[in-house]
Amino acid sequence: MTTAPITYGAALPASARRLPELLEATTIAEELGADLVTVADHPYLPSEQDAWTLIPLLLARTSRVRVATNVTALPFRSPTVIAKGAATLQHTSGGRFVLGLGAGGPYDGLPGWGAQWSTLGQAIGALDEAIPLLRRLWSGRPVTHDGDHYRLRDAVAVAGAPPDPVPPIWVGAFKPRMLAVTGRHADGWLPTNAYLSLDEVPAMQRAVDEAAVAAGRDPSAVRRIFNVMGVIDEGRPPRNDQLLVGSAGHWAEALTDYRERLGFETFVFWPVHGDTRRQVELFFESVVPKL
Template sequence: MEPRNLHGVALPASAKRFPHLLDSARLAEDLGADLVTVSDHPYLPGELETWSLMAMLLSRTERVMVAPNVAPLSLRPPAMLAKAAATLQFTSGGRFALGLGVGGPFEQIPGFGGAWPAIGPAIDALDEAIPLIRRLWGTEAVTHEGRFFRLHEASVGPAPEPAVPIWVGSFKPRMLAVTGRHADGWLPTNAYLDLDEVPGMSRRIDEAAAEAGRDPGEITRVFNVMGTISDRVPRRDDRLLTGPADHWIAALHSYRDRLGFGSFVFWPVEGDTREQIRLFFDQIRPHLS
């Protein structure tokens, strides 16, 4: 898959803010967003089920891609993930991307019926699951006898067209290696990492890709940037990006030039979500080309 620069928004699956979800997605599309993502934390009682929401968002938008940010494999087996993704790709006319990971905070997942009680096996399962999902998107039935998954003549059909990109949310070495081996994109979040560690993380992805015979340059680097656009907050560019538009523009240029991210997902954490989206696409996005 040929990477391209994307600019989008991350929206909560909050039941309380449900009306704003629809308005915010349509507003982002109207303002030129390429992508709308929705957080996927089904174990949080205040949040709605993300895959149901994504189907609705795709039906009420016309151009933007939609993706979970990110779906926890521990709660959704590969065959059903493949089927759901293929269905959304088919019904949307090719506007779906599969954000995938082990889920977080992981400690809440076992209590919600997660398949593995510890994160180690969950990472190993993801390593097995991604190529299996891609096989299931093919035209032939799949029989698979793996460590974590067993399928017999399974076929999800119809094969998604175009192919669904898989973006992995990863931070630690083993997950970064999985990303390099299998993913079309890397989808980390600024709130959960130290910016100084990003070059080393990116190298780990590149090394794993090269070891797997893949071109590291084909892995899209998509950065979730949590923060607030406001003149009334102190300037920060570490685990949250906060400050006025000129501060955001300088920081995102640095993330692109210094850290290698070409695509950004704006994740507003304070203020009116719709106004934050308007500020991002009116005042910041035009300076990112």
């Protein structure tokens, strides 16, 4: 069982037609004690607005809650542009930005939208190189880099003082190479229940731990965050697999299990049905108090 403080967040819709819902749910989440709100970054989906344009709006409408990309698709943005944007958001928000980062997916369709890498393997290699490069760019000093995927010469990505604190980097990862990247470099592991079997999680946790140790890191330096997709609804048949569905009590029992048996320290509620505003209210008023 983890002994780290348990924190809670919400994943909110980036759909163009649901913008009022996004803004109101963000306010509700902060008022009800959320630690975090997140927005998915799927620039290749015609139905979704750009996460990096929405994030400043959410930070401006809040005063306490952290705001994260869940997660940034690296193949569409260079490390220099990400570093500049993240440093700007960290400065302007008083340190409330979290950089969720991943290779993007499903990857088969990404090259057709202009992804920088033609294969997922190349994208993972680029991510492995990009994370330490981002931290160098946040130093405020000129960076020269000659790598397999990126080449920079005297690049400066920070306007003014370096960001303080440096934005945490949370990686969305499921497969062995991505889990190894997470353990080597990331500040947080950010998987989603819809894309894994709960039975796989202990082995995935060990893979992150082993990669961290091999890199000379303490595994506890990698926070464990779980995106939990589902719906709080007493009228639906209960589920606890790739979606979590059921009453507030059912949710509380499941999240307790995810904490004690699976080792997660942060839960991000991702409602998949109903009005996001009402679902967020139910999560923070009816589920979190039971924990």
